[in-house]
Amino acid sequence: MEEPSKFERYVYKNASVYHYMKISLVLENGNKYITDAQFKQLIICGLKDLYGEVGASFPFDLLKFDQNELTGILRVYNSGLVKLWSALTLLGSYQNEACAFRVTQVSPFLLALSGNSRELRFGDQLIW
């Protein structure tokens, strides 16, 4: 007789050192030409306003940047996630123009950002 298959579940606390955020920049007057360096500089300015020199020196990386859609993936250490997210929330203007950062996804694992249930497209037939 076969043994019933065992079910094991692993629960990790603080599995990853980094957190990954998928964000997009929304400008009031439509898209502008922004390079990836300018994008990162904008985020650093936001951090500097809210958290000063010490906050602006916190390391984070822009892993991917799409210039047409103005979306990007940021990577930050766990201790800096709250600061980065709050600075993105309170960032209001870019070159005297109103703008906003929308945070689409946040995950400790980069793989999780590849699938997003908001962009899920069903096939033509739903198989029950």
Next chain:
Amino acid sequence: MVRFKSRYLLCEVCVPDRSSLQLLEDRTIYNTLRAAVNRAHGDYGSALFNIGVIVKYLNAHTGVVLIRSRKKHYRLIWSALSFITCLENRGQKVQCFLNCLHVGGTIRTCQKFLVKYNRQQLHRMLPDCKTDAEKQEVRRAILSCSLSNVREEEADEDGSDDDDDGDEET
């Protein structure tokens, strides 16, 4: 019990010439510290400074400053101290740096530390004395500084003040 716990930062203002210390005011230190915290920690730091921080004591002769802050944010204020390079007092800029000597939970612990520290400083001054008269002065000063004043205060009170003495070495 629920109450606000605070940390007292005992600092010393170090200037190249002591005469410029005389005109120091606690408002000067407060404004300089606020500017330094704003530069170092931004809006968040300014907000924390606004609620909790106050300059409790300033001695213009020795340059001792006692800064009070909330227990949760004293490290933030402490880190901004190192960014202070000059104090502006009525249009005069005095080059200085603030050296933190002691962190205490109450004013009394800071006072006790200050008495011990001053006595150590006097001991250090003794070999540098050039004339005998100066040596006698220093010896008399060392003998006179004691914790007896502080102990009398403790005997008077009922000991209801049990702040946790955050004795940290700098």
